[in-house]
Amino acid sequence: MQVSCQYGDMGWDFDGKVAVVTGASRGIGEATVRALDAGGARVVLVSRSGSTLNEIASGLANDSLVIDCDLSDDESVSVIRECTLDKFERIDVLVNNAAVERNEPAHRATAAAIDETLLVNLRQVFMLCSAFAKDLFATQGNVVNVTSTAAAGAGGTQGAYAASKGGLNTLTKNLSNEWANKRVRCNAVAPGLVLTEMWEPTFEKLGEQTVMEAFVKRVPLGKWGTPEEIANVICFLASELASYVTGQVVRVDGGMLNL
Helix, strand or coil: CCCCCCCCCCCCCCCCCEEEEECCCCHHHHHHHHHHHHCCCEEEEEECCHHHHHHHHHCCCCCEEEEECCCCCCCHHHHHHHHHHHHHCCCCEEEECCCCCCCCCHHHCCHHHHHHHHHHHHHHHHHHHHHHHHHHHHHCCEEEEECCHHHHCCCCCCHHHHHHHHHHHHHHHHHHHHHHHHCCEEEEEEECCECCHHHHHHHHHHCHHHHHHHHHCCCCCCCCECHHHHHHHHHHHHCHHHCCCCCCEEEECCCHHHC
């Protein structure tokens, strides 16, 4: 599987800004890191894949920080905040991208799997937002949560994942209302069919060409999305170009949910 990476000047300006991106080691997270860096941001890369993060950070144009931690660990939230403020003394953008995704029928779901999915995808996002709240108030920053079209419930065999993303959509809207008087914007991006490493196990099991052709039939634009296309929307929402946008869940799905 080949995923192209192209980053250019899309018109946003993050000079002097500090952005924290979770799940930064691959896919949408990596693309977002590179796009924010291209816009002038100093990026904090968070993931449990430290060696990969260091490799990505080594190619960035601006000063950055790598935090190797597992968001399923309760202490990770305080570690992320403390390390970010120790290094940069501020935060302007929080991109909650890290997620646990399982595709299993409901009758086989275990309590442990459900708990981990809801912990990483929803609870820890809420906790990160809460931990950084006053810091974001100080900079009048913003939050962009990465949810999913699975929240619409049409995916099947993704019960816990879909529920966590539906909860994240609701959390986004609630925080946007609660924090509007602090001039902190909260939005979400809901990707549809995106070509990332997440699909590799399915490709290996069923065949890449077979899977890609079968799934793309659901997309009116007739193509899979790329991590860069999602990152572009994340960066737009995080930028001053979207200064009057808050509480929105923006679908980036090639029209898939229009059908």
